[in-house]
Amino acid sequence: MSELSHVDASGAARMVDVSGKQPGARVAVATGVLRTTAEVLDLLRSDGLPKGDALATARIAGIMGAKRTPDLVPLCHPIALTGVKVELDPGVDEVRITATVKTTDRTGVEMEALTAVTVAGLTLHDMVKAVDPAAVLDAVRVERKEGGKTGTWTRPEDR
Amino acid sequence: MSELSHVDASGAARMVDVSGKQPGARVAVATGVLRTTAEVLDLLRSDGLPKGDALATARIAGIMGAKRTPDLVPLCHPIALTGVKVELDPGVDEVRITATVKTTDRTGVEMEALTAVTVAGLTLHDMVKAVDPAAVLDAVRVERKEGGKTGTWTRPEDR
Amino acid sequence: MSELSHVDASGAARMVDVSGKQPGARVAVATGVLRTTAEVLDLLRSDGLPKGDALATARIAGIMGAKRTPDLVPLCHPIALTGVKVELDPGVDEVRITATVKTTDRTGVEMEALTAVTVAGLTLHDMVKAVDPAAVLDAVRVERKEGGKTGTWTRPEDR
Amino acid sequence: MSELSHVDASGAARMVDVSGKQPGARVAVATGVLRTTAEVLDLLRSDGLPKGDALATARIAGIMGAKRTPDLVPLCHPIALTGVKVELDPGVDEVRITATVKTTDRTGVEMEALTAVTVAGLTLHDMVKAVDPAAVLDAVRVERKEGGKTGTWTRPEDR
Amino acid sequence: MSELSHVDASGAARMVDVSGKQPGARVAVATGVLRTTAEVLDLLRSDGLPKGDALATARIAGIMGAKRTPDLVPLCHPIALTGVKVELDPGVDEVRITATVKTTDRTGVEMEALTAVTVAGLTLHDMVKAVDPAAVLDAVRVERKEGGKTGTWTRPEDR
Amino acid sequence: MSELSHVDASGAARMVDVSGKQPGARVAVATGVLRTTAEVLDLLRSDGLPKGDALATARIAGIMGAKRTPDLVPLCHPIALTGVKVELDPGVDEVRITATVKTTDRTGVEMEALTAVTVAGLTLHDMVKAVDPAAVLDAVRVERKEGGKTGTWTRPEDR
Numbered sequence: 001m002s003e004l005s006h007v008d009a010s011g012a013a014r015m016v017d018v019s020g021k022q023p024g025a026r027v028a029v030a031t032g033v034l035r036t037t038a039e040v041l042d043l044l045r046s047d048g049l050p051k052g053d054a055l056a057t058a059r060i061a062g063i064m065g066a067k068r069t070p071d072l073v074p075l076c077h078p079i080a081l082t083g084v085k086v087e088l089d090p091g092v093d094e095v096r097i098t099a100t101v102k103t104t105d106r107t108g109v110e111m112e113a114l115t116a117v118t119v120a121g122l123t124l125h126d127m128v129k130a131v132d133p134a135a136v137l138d139a140v141r142v143e144r145k146e147g148g149k150t151g152t153w154t155r156p157e158d159r
Numbered sequence: 160m161s162e163l164s165h166v167d168a169s170g171a172a173r174m175v176d177v178s179g180k181q182p183g184a185r186v187a188v189a190t191g192v193l194r195t196t197a198e199v200l201d202l203l204r205s206d207g208l209p210k211g212d213a214l215a216t217a218r219i220a221g222i223m224g225a226k227r228t229p230d231l232v233p234l235c236h237p238i239a240l241t242g243v244k245v246e247l248d249p250g251v252d253e254v255r256i257t258a259t260v261k262t263t264d265r266t267g268v269e270m271e272a273l274t275a276v277t278v279a280g281l282t283l284h285d286m287v288k289a290v291d292p293a294a295v296l297d298a299v300r301v302e303r304k305e306g307g308k309t310g311t312w313t314r315p316e317d318r
Numbered sequence: 319m320s321e322l323s324h325v326d327a328s329g330a331a332r333m334v335d336v337s338g339k340q341p342g343a344r345v346a347v348a349t350g351v352l353r354t355t356a357e358v359l360d361l362l363r364s365d366g367l368p369k370g371d372a373l374a375t376a377r378i379a380g381i382m383g384a385k386r387t388p389d390l391v392p393l394c395h396p397i398a399l400t401g402v403k404v405e406l407d408p409g410v411d412e413v414r415i416t417a418t419v420k421t422t423d424r425t426g427v428e429m430e431a432l433t434a435v436t437v438a439g440l441t442l443h444d445m446v447k448a449v450d451p452a453a454v455l456d457a458v459r460v461e462r463k464e465g466g467k468t469g470t471w472t473r474p475e476d477r
Numbered sequence: 478m479s480e481l482s483h484v485d486a487s488g489a490a491r492m493v494d495v496s497g498k499q500p501g502a503r504v505a506v507a508t509g510v511l512r513t514t515a516e517v518l519d520l521l522r523s524d525g526l527p528k529g530d531a532l533a534t535a536r537i538a539g540i541m542g543a544k545r546t547p548d549l550v551p552l553c554h555p556i557a558l559t560g561v562k563v564e565l566d567p568g569v570d571e572v573r574i575t576a577t578v579k580t581t582d583r584t585g586v587e588m589e590a591l592t593a594v595t596v597a598g599l600t601l602h603d604m605v606k607a608v609d610p611a612a613v614l615d616a617v618r619v620e621r622k623e624g625g626k627t628g629t630w631t632r633p634e635d636r
Numbered sequence: 637m638s639e640l641s642h643v644d645a646s647g648a649a650r651m652v653d654v655s656g657k658q659p660g661a662r663v664a665v666a667t668g669v670l671r672t673t674a675e676v677l678d679l680l681r682s683d684g685l686p687k688g689d690a691l692a693t694a695r696i697a698g699i700m701g702a703k704r705t706p707d708l709v710p711l712c713h714p715i716a717l718t719g720v721k722v723e724l725d726p727g728v729d730e731v732r733i734t735a736t737v738k739t740t741d742r743t744g745v746e747m748e749a750l751t752a753v754t755v756a757g758l759t760l761h762d763m764v765k766a767v768d769p770a771a772v773l774d775a776v777r778v779e780r781k782e783g784g785k786t787g788t789w790t791r792p793e794d795r
Numbered sequence: 796m797s798e799l800s801h802v803d804a805s806g807a808a809r810m811v812d813v814s815g816k817q818p819g820a821r822v823a824v825a826t827g828v829l830r831t832t833a834e835v836l837d838l839l840r841s842d843g844l845p846k847g848d849a850l851a852t853a854r855i856a857g858i859m860g861a862k863r864t865p866d867l868v869p870l871c872h873p874i875a876l877t878g879v880k881v882e883l884d885p886g887v888d889e890v891r892i893t894a895t896v897k898t899t900d901r902t903g904v905e906m907e908a909l910t911a912v913t914v915a916g917l918t919l920h921d922m923v924k925a926v927d928p929a930a931v932l933d934a935v936r937v938e939r940k941e942g943g944k945t946g947t948w949t950r951p952e953d954r
Contacts, residue, residue: 004202004213006286008880013212013851015858017878019820019897025496032296043163053172054163056374056490060551061233063492064382067547067555070862072227072278073285074220074855078862078876081555082583083494085485102496104583106877106899110292111285118277118296119231126232126270127165133269133301134318137191137277140296142288159293167403172374174381176401178343178420184655215649215851219710222651223859226706226714229385233378237385237399240714241742242653244644261655263742265400265422322520322531324604326721331530331692333699335719337661337738350614361481371490372481379551386549388703390596391603392538392696396703396717424718424740428610429603436595436614437549444550444588445483447619451587452636455509455595455617460610477611502814533692533808537869540810541700544865544873558873559901560812562803579814581901640838640849642922649848668932679799689808690799697869708863708914709921710856746928747921754913754932755867762868762906763801769905769937770954773827773913776932778924795929 006075015075021106026147030113031098032140034124036132038093043131045090055088058097058123062086065119066101066112073115079105081112086120097121098143110142165234174234180265185306189272190257191299193283195291197252202290204249214247217256217282221245224278225260225271232274238264240271245279256280257302269301324393333393339424344465348431349416350458352442354450356411361449363408373406376415376441380404383437384419384430391433397423399430404438415439416461428460483552492552498583503624507590508575509617511601513609515570520608521601522567532565535574535600539563542596543578543589550592556582558589563597574598575620587619642711651711657742662783666749667734668776670760672768674729679767680760681726691724694733694759698722701755702737702748709751715741717748722756733757734779746778801870810870816901821942825908826893827935829919831927833888838926840885850883853892853918857881860914861896861907868910874900876907881915892916893938905937 005016044054063084070078083102088095099116101109121137128135146152164175203213222243229237242261247254258275260268280296287294305311323334362372381402388396401420406413417434419427439455446453464470482493521531540561547555560579565572576593578586598614605612623629641652680690699720706714719738724731735752737745757773764771782788800811839849858879865873878897883890894911896904916932923930941947 003290004286005289006216007212011212012880012882013216013855013858014881015861015876015879017897019877019899021877053166053170053374053377056371057165057172057233057378059371060375060378060490061231063490064548064551065231066492068227068231071859072220072224072231073282074216074859075282076285080557080582080875081492082496082498084492086491087489102494104496105875110288111281114281114284114296118281118299121299122270122273122277123232123234125273126235127163129269129301130164131162133304133312134314135300136318137273137299138297140277140280140299141294142292145292153292155293159295171405172378172381173404174384174399174402176420178400178422180400212851212854215848216855218649218848219852219855222649223707223710225651230382233382239398239716239741240651241655241657243651244648245650246648261653263655264398321608322604323607324534325530329530330723331534331696331699332722333702333717333720335738337718337740339718371484371488375483375490375551379549383549386545389700390538390542390545390549391600392534392700393600394603398716423716428606429599432599432602432614436599436617439617440588440591440595441550441552443591444553445481447587448482449480451619451622451630452632453618454636455591456615458595458598458614458617459612460606463610471610473611477613530692530695533689534696536689536808537693537696540808541866541869543810557875557900558810559814559816561810563809564807579812581814639926640922641925642852643848647848649852689802689806693801693808693869697867701867704863704867708856708860708867709918710852711918712921746924747917750917750920750932754917754935757935758906758909758913759868759870761909762871763799765905765937766800767798769940769948770950771936772954773909773935774933776913776916776935777930778928781928789928791929795931 018106023104023106024147025104026108027102028110028113028145029100029143030117031143032117032121033094033096033138034121035094035138036128036135040128040132041090041093054127058120059086061123062116062120066116069112069115073111076111077107079103086116095124108145108148110145177265182263182265183306184263185267186261187269187272187304188259188302189276190302191276191280192253192255192297193280194253194297195287195294199287199291200249200252213286217279218245220282221275221279225275228271228274232270235270236266238262238266245275254283267304267307269304336424341424342465343422344426345420346428346431346463347418347461348435349461350435350439351412351414351456352439353412353456354446354453358446358450359408359411372445376438377404379441380434380438384434387430387433391429394429395425397421404434413442426463426466428463495583500581500583501624502581503585504579505587505590505622506577506620507594508620509594509598510615511572511598512615513605513612517605517609518567518570531604535597536563538600539593539597543593546589546592550588553588554584556580556584563593572601585622585625587622654742659740659742660783661740662744663738664746664749664781665736665779666753667779668753668757669774670731670757671774672764672771676764676768677726677729690763694756695722697759698752698756702752705748705751709747712747713743715739715743722752731760744781744784746781813901818901819942820899821903822897823905823908823940824895824938825912826938827912827916828933829890829916830933831923831930835923835927836885836888849922853915854881856918857911857915861911864907864910868906871906872902874898874902881911890919903940903943905940
């Protein structure tokens, strides 16, 4: 059976040694969804007029959040990110969030993509909470990753 | 109809002026759940032995995450937190996360509680991803808040 | 003659003791201008279409920058900000930047307003540098401050 | 006509993908000037005695500021800096600031040099503001950059 | 027998709830010493000439470090600091470090004073390590604290 | 006689240019000790029961602290860390701290190892201070470093 690589044999947390890994192009895509109400979506869309910053604020927060990953997640390696994209897709009563993160470094960037999604989601939460305090950030997960020794992984349909 | 207070009439983002609000005791409770597999839960529980740091790492990351909220969420006010608690409740194939945050300042601490939950959730994600890359952080939401002008709010059952 | 309060009699830097100051409402307004070309202004304005994030990115960076002031300016006190607004006014070949910062704490917020202006300006610089590497951030200065023992100060016309 | 590479076709902000760029030695030099009064310059110079920390504080703040660039400027890539120098040249009623930043990474370091200049300038602002609240940070601009695909760029005389 | 207040009855880490504590003036003084060689002290003193930044760099790093305490020490409350002073006293083959930190907030500032001392000490370590890699940071401890419910505490002579 | 490389000929602080250095595997090991009382050690050990987070909190703080080194130590280069381990060894009345840090970058990682030790030590300080305000962090020093042009260095026995 597998083991949690982030703790050693005695159970102590550690940042795993990746010195022996090869640098190389890696990509990770993560998604999530902020579920709220149709009324809130109308408000967010109205802000979609010229100069409306609501969605931009969440996009930018997500991009900046990706860069803060090693500050937030204790055992994550600090790595160079070569590209970050955060897409917001407003629906009827929800906003779908997709983050794509790239690196040419020694570890995968799933955590950076997940962090971008959650920080964008938290920022949407913050903006809508006065109108809908019951909003929910749901389904934050990795969809795909490419590169590294394990190669491409795509989320199985049954999860 | 309500409006998004985080953008002004022209649609520009702003940090809302709360100078006129009264300082006072406020509490927020947020929850979320990391859904993974029973195998992973067994691993996390085995780390629950003396010195097993897996859950502790997530708890501490959540507490530290609460303090980073204004760095992450662009329009959040930087406020003094007077208490943060992050509880992890491992189930059969999931870990439930509950964060309770307190302040005596001028704004509510829902965002700090939500940030604590998501950072704890991301940290769990990070630790289990080698074994279960398909784990999902779900249902990140505010359960209750107390204090401030609006008083106590409890999540309605139908949301 | 006055002295620099940030260094003691021996010349050593210090964070001045403000324990004896009274908390109270304070405001500071700072401005600056990014000088670039008419071509760049056209590009920035085109981004002013729905979803165009260029100016929003600078506004949000400025707001977040205000919160980072004590991390950047060594002798600044960490204080609670109760409101931050960053306004961008695109002209023919320049963007004027105005930041308004409020607090109810023990020190003035001129540095926070100036930091908001410069970070917004740096962010504009970053976005236009591929098209106009010769852009200049100019005239970063305090226009007005209110509150505190010294009361209201307005920039003299001859400076 | 050129386009702003920091926003995509839909106008959404993104951190541009530089995965395909070659790492290599790059240098950027930026300058700025804090304009204040002759009286303030006398004070800063007196602090130039043994242990006088005023200019040192600004130099160090500038160096540390360069390292915070990706935290401040939303769409900047986090990159490894291999050298940072901040020079302060006090004149009659102004302090000229020059920052030189080096990297061996995939992007230029103009933003890091500009950030070093502005943070050093803000720190001078902070130290002199009690004596001269009307000080101005002016002419923050790139003077020269070397390396990368575009090679050496020197500021044209007419800008 | 006393208990560790930073963990609850189940052993889980938490940021202790201080909502019920009274704000008030508090001071803490901490000290430490960097032990190195007489040769290094000569170098540090030579840098004590006009513009010599070695000791200033450590002083400023210590002051900035005090402000980063809640980012570094997981269970520390983020509080407003109203004054920070870091004194360096070079001896024959060592530099003594003293930090004094003040607040008017709800918790003591011993950790902020200790953090200022250690960050100043680390910075000295950094500057001397090329010449003396064997330097040691020793005796980092609280000397005195004032204010709060427990009042004044002075370090007992036998510790 | 050697010179302090962190200041230039005029005494001004700088981040030394390491552009010409070769990337390569480097390791540094640093140690320190928190001296407290036997009573405190009993408390820390009792927390060593399932879910007892006291030592885990310090381990994790140390790992995260290593990543913050360039934010804290002004003239340190920001570099990629490829592995961090913090070991705590509780004795009769003290806790020994050992940090091992690895990189494949252009500079050594002694400062990162020392920072991990001190942040772990500060965190222990924080947790025991209510019971033993007189605790002391002692003997923070580099034990060994490997890699780079200077190769392996081991602490001499007489220091």
